Amino acid sequence: MTREQLDHLTVAEQMTAGEVVTMAVERFYQERKHAMIPQHIKVEYSDDSLFGHVDPDDEGIDASTSRAQFEEALVNLFYDEFPWCEVEFSRGINDRHVVDGHEDTEIAATVGQMIEKVWSSWDWLEYTEELDEETDPIAVL
Numbered sequence: 333m334t335r336e337q338l339d340h341l342t343v344a345e346q347m348t349a350g351e352v353v354t355m356a357v358e359r360f361y362q363e364r365k366h367a368m369i370p371q372h373i374k375v376e377y378s379d380d381s382l383f384g385h386v387d388p389d390d391e392g393i394d395a396s397t398s399r400a401q402f403e404e405a406l407v408n409l410f411y412d413e414f415p416w417c418e419v420e421f422s423r424g425i426n427d428r429h430v431v432d433g434h435e436d437t438e439i440a441a442t443v444g445q446m447i448e449k450v451w452s453s454w455d456w457l458e459y460t461e462e463l464d465e466e467t468d469p470i471a472v473l
Contacts, residue, residue: 369414369416369417370414370417370431370432370439370443371416371417371418371432372417372418372419372420372431372432372433373410373414373417373418373419373420373429373430373431373443374419374420374421374422374429374430374431375403375406375419375420375421375422375428375429375447376421376422376423376424376426376427376428376429376430377421377423377424377427378423378424378425378426378427379395379423381427382398382399382402382451383395383398392459392460392461393457393458393459393460394458394459394460397458398456398457398458399423401455401456401457401458402450402451402456403421404456405450405453405455405456406419406421406446406447406450407419409446409449409450410443410446413446429443429444429447431443
């Protein structure tokens, strides 16, 4: 609003300096919040990072179902925190995550913590047969 437009307002229509500052601060935080919402998350992982040094077949682990459940759990967690974010997975030799093309941002660190939370829960792990506590390598942990 220009000074000329402001001069034509009545006293009731004019904002106090405090209101202007409050409005500016609210706008700043809204813009910052929007800037911190990722648009694209890419997670690249290897079977070694997912299953460790065990052979899934030897341990009775259904590797393809476990991978799918791991990815689904991540997508659900990401969407809870970042609605409308595009999520992409790839398997390879690198274990990394990239948020909007960057690996070294505050939001990328948050995404890394989310990945760790899902991985360490072991809820995504699916066995080909029912295991008891003595044969379940995870139950021993």
